[in-house]
Amino acid sequence: MGGNLAAGRYDRVTMGQPIVVNEKPSSNPGVVRFETNRAITGMGHERYPAGTEVWGERPPDELARRILARGGVANVQINGNVVTVNLEKGSDTTGLKSIIENLYRYYPDQPGTESAAVAAPEPA
Numbered sequence: 001m002g003g004n005l006a007a008g009r010y011d012r013v014t015m016g017q018p019i020v021v022n023e024k025p026s027s028n029p030g031v032v033r034f035e036t037n038r039a040i041t042g043m044g045h046e047r048y049p050a051g052t053e054v055w056g057e058r059p060p061d062e063l064a065r066r067i068l069a070r071g072g073v074a075n076v077q078i079n080g081n082v083v084t085v086n087l088e089k090g091s092d093t094t095g096l097k098s099i100i101e102n103l104y105r106y107y108p109d110q111p112g113t114e115s116a117a118v119a120a121p122e123p124a
Contacts, residue, residue, distance in 0.1 A: 021100045023093065026084075030074075032093050034083040034100050045079040050088075059103060066099045 020037035041060045048054055048064035050073055055061070060078045067076050067083075072091030077084040083100055087093070 017104050018101045019103055021097050023097050030087045030089065030091075032085050032087065032096070034085070034097060036081045036083065036100065039080045040083070040103075041078050041080055043080065045077065047075065047077050049075045063100065063103050066103075067096060070095055070099060 022035045024033040024035060026033055040063060044060075046060045046064070048061075048068060050068055054065045054068070063078065063083065064076045067073055067085060072088050074086040074088050076086075085093070085096060
């Protein structure tokens with residue numbers, strides 16, 4: 001059932017949407033592409049090297065922050081609905097797909113677990 005509108009609260013299960021992600025290996029060793037069911041950058045091509053601070057608050061900026069914080073990543077490139085990750089030598093893709101899938105999720109699936117997504121802002 002949907003949210004409880006009379007009380008001004010919403011059912012936490014309906015908050016946010018997962019992104020459908022397909023992981024595609026590249027012909028270049030250490031490079032992996034993730035194709036999503038929605039555009040993250042529009043028409044822009046964004047590049048985020050490891051070791052530099054990501055300043056913006058747009059969805060591609062937040063996604064890059066999360067991927068880089070995971071570690072083992074040399075850089076992230078996001079173009080439309082494709083996220084390309086260049087891995088550091090010896091690193092694998094474990095957890096990357098989940099980070100992308102949960103970009104727009106605000107609550108965990110199960111009580112007591114932590115969400116990878118940023119909490120929605122408090123109303124003023």
